[in-house]
Each structure stands twice: as C-alpha cells, then as structure tokens.
Amino acid sequence: MELAKSGRATAVARRLLCSLVAALMLTAATLSSAGADETCQSPYMPKITGVEEYLYLWTLGVEGMGDGSDKLVVVDLRDDSATFGQVTHSVSVGGRHEAHHGGFNDDRSQLWLGGLDSNKIFVFDVQSDPAKPKLARTISDFVKTSGGVVGPHTFYALPGRMMITGLSNDKDHGGKTALVEYTNDGKYIATHWMPDQKDARGAKVEKIADGYGYDIRALPRKNVMLTSSFTGWSNYMMDFGQMLQDKAAMQRFGQTVVLWDLHTRTPRQVFDVPGAPLEIRWAWGPHSNYAFTTTALTAQLWLVHEDDKGEWRAKAVADIGDPSTIPLPVDISLSADDSTLWVDSFMDGTVRAFDVSDPHNPKQVYEKVIGKQLNMVSQSWDGKRLYFTSSLLANWDKKAGDNEQFLKAYTWDGKALKERFELDFNKLGLGRPHIMRFGSSKLYGS
C-alpha cells in the first residue's frame, strides 16, 4: 500500500513528533491528573493515577433491608475529609435487578451499571458532580434491542461506544450469549454472537465453542480482545446450594476463552479453558502481549499469551489455593507495573497475591483472609491501596452468620495489607456491595 512508503518517509518525523508529544504529555495537565484507579479499566479511558476521591459501589438490594432497592453508594476516600471512610451519597434505582457490574464510558463522564436479572442498564452522570452521581438514563429494552441477549455484565469503554458482554439469552436462559455495542448516548449499534458449536464464525476452535460469555478486555496495540465464559441465567439466578446438587446445572458452565479481532469484532480462536474462566486482565507493559484469567471451578491461574512465532496460546500456570477445596477464585487485579496479581476467592474469603513478574511462572507471595466471603478487589494505580467487597450474587452469597456484606479498605506496603477502614453494609442497611469504581473531581475541569 502506498501508505507504507509514506509511513516510512515520515517515520522519523513522526517519531520525533510523538516523542515531543510524549514528553509534554508526561508533564501536561490531563483529563486525569495523578494516577490511581482500578488497573483493570479500558485502555481508552483516562486513569486516576493519583489518589482516588470517591468509591462508587453498585449494591444489590435486600428485601426487608433499608429500601430494599439496588443502589449506587458513594464512599468518601479523601484523607482530609471529615467524612473519610463514610457513605456520603446513595442513589436507589428502584427494585432489585441483580446489580452486578458496571464501567465508565471512554471519557469517564458516565458510569453504566447493569442488572443481570431485569437486564436494565442504569447510566449515571459522574462528571457533573463526582461526589453525587445522578441517574441520567435507564435502558430498559436491552433484551429486545440486542436480539435476545440477557444479563448485561461487563461494560467496557471503546471510543465513543460501550461494549457490553451478555451472560445468557432469552430463548433457553442458558449460557449462549453475545457482545452488544451501544453508543455513549445509549443507542444500540450491533450484536456480535459468541462462536458456538453450530457456528464458530470462522474461529479456530481448540476443543469446543460453547458460545458462553462473561468478561471482555482489549489490547488495541495488537488489535485483539479476549472474552471469557461463565454460566447462564438459569444458573446464576438459582440458589447456590440447589445448583451444586443439580448435575445438569453443573454441566452448564463455560470452558472457553475467545480471542477476537478487535477491529472487525470477529472471533479468531477459541481456547479450551475448563472450569469457568472469569475476569481477564491484560498486562500493561508496552511490549507485553499476555493476559491472565482464573477459573472459578478448577481454581487455576491461566495465561493467554503470544508466543515467539506470533501464535496465541492459553495455558494454566498456577493453582490458586488448594483446588480440591473449591476456593472459587472470582475477581483479580493486576498491578500497573505488571508485577503483582491479586486473586480473590469467594468460598474461603481469601485474597492471594502472586508475583507474576514472570507470567509463565507465577509464585504466590502473600495471602490474607478478608472475610467469610469475598468477591471484588480494586486497587489504586500506585498499588498502595486496595478495596474489597463481599457479594457475588444474591442467590449465591452465603447465608446466616456467614453472610457478611462489607467494604474493606487496606493499604499495601509490599509486605502486608493493613486495614484502613471497614463498612458493614448489613448494619448500614444498604445491601450487598459488588463492583467498585473510583471517582475524582480532578478528572474534570470547569
């Protein structure tokens, strides 16, 4: 292509230009000043690389507790604030939707939060007043508009758009599902069905294409994205104990990770990753072409990586705890320098830190019991502060005295987690806290 010649001809000038741009960017005012924020966010978004000011928690309502509604809860994280470590704002959305995950759009002006049962999507304005997000829009026709996708799970920012993963479908409420794209102002764009046994959509299938979905993460530099696979509505809305006794239900878990062409939204490879691979995290390094995921049922840490020949592969690289006890790894968080991977496990309420400096040979270096049950973990960009919440799903959370519902905040000095503060969401009458996202007024100018 002629561009190749022109590209070479301007390469020197462009590299100089980009170096100059980069140099200024390093000292420039940015949409987000000083870092910190979950390191799992879309690469298209500005990051809070300094100190986070607010924690947004998407919280499941509990019948008979407070207003019983799903709600967005805001906790003040400003060290010098009189309300540090306290709930300062809460917006109930009315009803219980199985509040689960959410994500910002690319310019971080909105926070999209999903309900896995009602399939409603609540879009909050977090820019106008980051301390007091406002519900700006509710998308109530996700299933119909998407062509039958159920369970909006991950909300991942792309330029000008949101990519939403589904967990299920409205035909059989099993795990076959799709990715759905929306504009930032809530208009539907397209549905991309996961490759399955009937139609692998051109993908090379290692063993089976189950059509299941869960998380999505992109590596634009390589024009790829990865999706993982969980289970469908009939399982995730079932009582956990009942499901464990149901042999047919226990067969209905995902066992694949799919590598996609990011630009064309077409699947390229379906990896065999048995045991329900869940959260995915790409490494941040500019030459690091690999990602981690963990399998909930088999308690393994998996590495998806590009080998020396440019081929993508997936392999198990470590056990998480004792897999025979089914600790149920859930959320993970990779540090910004790619050296430490935090892995939560639900059943034993434990967080484990792995040294993943060599991603092919992770080594566990720390563990701590956080509570009786444990799900989400968010860490600051500098890795010095970590936050944990407890709830997995309304019908899967533990019962009676084991049903602790908390936000716990810690500092990390490289050796040990030290508690900063703790909020008991049962005592506060708020519900089951799930996903966390950071906010900061410094992201937005006047």
Next chain:
Amino acid sequence: MNGVRSRASAFLIAMFLILGSAGSVAGHDVVAPVLLPDGAPPAFDFTPPAPGSYRLPVIREAVDGAVLDTDGQPRSLRQGMAGRIVLFSFIYTNCGKECPHATSTLYDIFYATAADSDLAANLSLISLSFDPERDTPEAMAAYGYAARTDPAGKSPWSFFTTRSRRELEPILRGYGQNLSLRPSGVINHLLRVYLIDRRGRVRNIYGLEFLDPRLLLADVHTLLLEEAAAARSD
C-alpha cells in the same frame, strides 16, 4: 514529495513547539501505559484486516454545523464533507498532546491519497478546532499550511473553526465530544477521529490507542467497496 512531507512534518513540529502549551501540572500521562520508555507510542503490531472483509455498522448521524474556513468565510460542515467519505478530527492548535498525533495520522493519509486516485476522488479530511477564541481562521490557515499549499492530486483537507463557543456547542454535543477547560488554557479532551460515510453517518470512531493510518484507510476502502456492491445490486 518526500521533501514536501518532510517540510510538513517539520512545520507541524515547529507549530507544536511554538504553540503547544500543555501547561505543567504534576501528574501522569493520561495514556502512560501506551508509551514506550523512550516516549514514543508503540508501533501498532498487527496486520490490518482486508478491506471489505468486515462490516462497519452505523453508529450515529453526523451532525452538521456552522463553521468558518481559513478565509473566514462561513461554511457548513456538510459543505466540507463535499459528498465524500470523510475523516473528521477535532483539534485545537495549542494542544500539546493528542492533537498533533491525530494530525500526523491525517497527514499520512493525505499524502497516501496522492498515489491513490480513488481515494483522492472520494475521501475528504476535516480538522475542526474546538477553541474558537484562539483558533481564528488565520490560526487554522497556519496550522494547515503544509496541506493547503500542496493539494494537487490529494484528498481535499478543510481546516475549520467556529465563530463562537455558542456555534461550536451543538457540534460538540452532536459528536459527543466532551471538553474540560482548565485555567491554564489547556483544553482537556479525549482524542477522537470520526469516519463518516457519504450519507453523513458515523461508521467508526478512533481513539488515540487505535489511530493507525493503515486501519483508517482499510475502513475507507471498506466503505468504498460497500458502495460499489450496493450500486451493483441496484
């Protein structure tokens, strides 16, 4: 041609050095994870998809708006699109961050069209400032000097500004372009370049992380192939 391109790049760098004023605030780069240790963005490490091998769904309508050209004459964005496929970039000339990268990418494409008469005949480029106070028609004329003085055989490239923030606002809203004005004069924004088809519909949006000129051109060719297929089936 190499001399002109070198002049263009040199001019851009000069403009950047003279006008680029990103302020100086302690903090990290918005896109720090993208940059190599030497400060340059990493090369895009993939083979672009073959044009026509994929679809580009319609994202939204591309809004029209009142603008000024480099002669200070009132125009509309639609006039700048001139019934062609368009690559449309919001910039401001004092931008010391993403905007030079976007403009550099458009320059790559601009010069590529010199060797592709199909592209030259069917593609337009538009750079629109979102800083009407400082980016006068004269400033935009200077910003686009290299392209404006070497148009022969290439896609037309319009450098627009607006009369006022009041006339700019509906355009920003229509494209969902968010701005944050800092006291230092920096306008924080997320870089976006839009691909607009001949019917005035946005078909792709590129962020800084995906501003690979090969990809943009693959998308333009994909739209041309789509048009050709539609014409055959009529």
